[in-house]
Amino acid sequence: MSTDEDGRAAGVAGLGLRPALEAVLMVVDEPATEEHLARILQRPRGAVADALRELADEYTLQRRGFDLRLVAGGWRFYTRPAYADAVEAYVLDGRHARLTQAALETLAVVAYRQPVSRSRVSAVRGVNCDGVMRTLLQRGLVEEAGAEPETGAILYRTTNYFLERMGLRGLDELPELAPFLPEADAIEAETPEGVPSFDPDAPDTPETHADDKTEF
Known part of the structure; x- marks a missing residue:
């Protein structure tokens, strides 16, 4: 030394x-x-x-x-x-919230159903979530967690950064909400899974999130 x-x-x-x-x-x-x-x-x-x-x-x-x-x-x-309230007034003063309702809903589905595929998240929400998932990936709130053995679908989970931003020690501290989420398997449309239909680093386009175009 x-x-x-x-x-x-x-x-x-x-x-x-x-x-x-x-x-x-x-x-x-x-x-x-x-x-x-x-x-x-x-x-x-x-x-x-x-x-x-x-x-x-x-x-x-x-x-x-x-x-x-x-x-x-x-x-x-x-x-x-x-x-x-004081912090929210400062953060939102003249600005938009960092995450919209659509992004928060998508993040909640991932948090409670993880690891979960993109199409299953879309099935729970009832709209295409490609654009919102890209936003969550870019902001480090979710990450890839391998692939589903049966279909090859990419699975997603929340990150440690998500825990940090939510002020949680672990996922076991999430509020009891999962029972109110519908089972994705029961409502999932018959869409092909596997390689994601979007590039996480690609710019947003109307086609990639037509159903979520005003949500983030």
């Missing part, structure tokens, strides 16, 4: 643990694991875990506008649900 690295390591080790955690968590792009935080701050994992939970409890007790949550295996700051 170089002299500069030695000096930096000594500086990190000498920092207060809780403020150091706050500083790091302010700049993370995804939830940070306790192991990673312990390594970069040169502290025992147990001490880091205790400090994180103390900070989370403190923010709740103080009724701060944000909280610290354990999500998708790591820790990250999130706005507190009680202040959702």
Whole structure:
């Protein structure tokens, strides 16, 4: 280790643990694991875990506008649900929502039926979902999950980024909604499956999402 690295390591080790955690968590792009935080701050994992939970409890007790949550295996700051109206007013001020109702409905079908093929998602929604699925793929909310053995259809599932954005530790924390979704097998049209009928990187065209042309 170089002299500069030695000096930096000594500086990190000498920092207060809780403020150091706050500083790091302010700049993370995804939830940070306790192991990673312990390594970069040169502290025992147990001490880091205790400090994180103390900070989370403190923010709740103080009724701060944000909280610290354990999500998708790591820790990250999130706005507190009680202040959702304020955040929504800021985000939607002069803009369109990032995901439309169509995209949210499609994402919900994937979340509750995964792994699921594109045509089965379309069967549940009752409209062609090619354009919306492309949007969800491009935004990293869903990903390919292999192929269906019987038909060769490409299957899709939600990603860790989906869990992060939804504030969930895992899919078992999804609300009880699946019983209200119709079984795709019972209503699916007899359409060929296999290779997707769209290129995820291709620009949108009216033909690829005629039924969803105003939905995203």
